[in-house]
Amino acid sequence: MTQPRWTHIALPSGDLDASIAFYTSMTPLVVVAMREDADGRNVWLSNPGQWETPFVLVLASFNATRGSQQGIMKPFAHIGIELPTRADVDRAADRARAAGCLHWEPRDMPDPIGYICAVTDPDGNVIEFSHDQRVFATVRELWGPKS
Structure with a gap:
């Protein structure tokens, strides 16, 4: 990398599985990666094959707020x-x-x-x-x- 670039937006999710189902059925986004640690789970979504200039929607479900609607936008x-x-x-x-x-x-x-x-x-x-x-x-x- 030779210059800064905009890479992602991260949003909280109260129900990550429901959010993944929503975004993969209602938008052209697909799952790129999923991760889990002691604090919760997250998923990265992007356009299929968009590797040259990727932009990712990160959805994060934290154990402390799981089950409660988290929308902010x-x-x-x-x-x-x-x-x-x-x-x-x-x-x-x-x-x-x-x-x-x-x-x-x-x-x-x-x-x-x-x-x-x-x-x-x-x-x-x-x-x-x-x-x-x-x-x-x-x-x-x-x-x-x-x-």
Whole structure:
């Protein structure tokens, strides 16, 4: 490593197994690693195959708070996940609606927000799904190689 980099966000979880099931079924994230020690358990989640510029969501379940809802990202603070199409946002909303965890119905928002919906994880944290928000593309455009 030659420069500092942003690597992860860590959130507490009252029920790690429920959180793992939520994130691996409702988002594109997969389990990268799991660890356990005397204080509790944690899991690292990321996009499959994202090894060049990994970014990890760490969920930690501490023995002292296990079983109690731990959410801290609400009502607006959220984790953002960009999806390729509007239909993908609608499908995410449909899954969340069926699971009883839809936080914001799909809606068009002013530029640069795009088409969004949001869901809540088992701890009440908000996860936003967007299409055409262009966060990833904008950073690449601003900082990537110039043609």
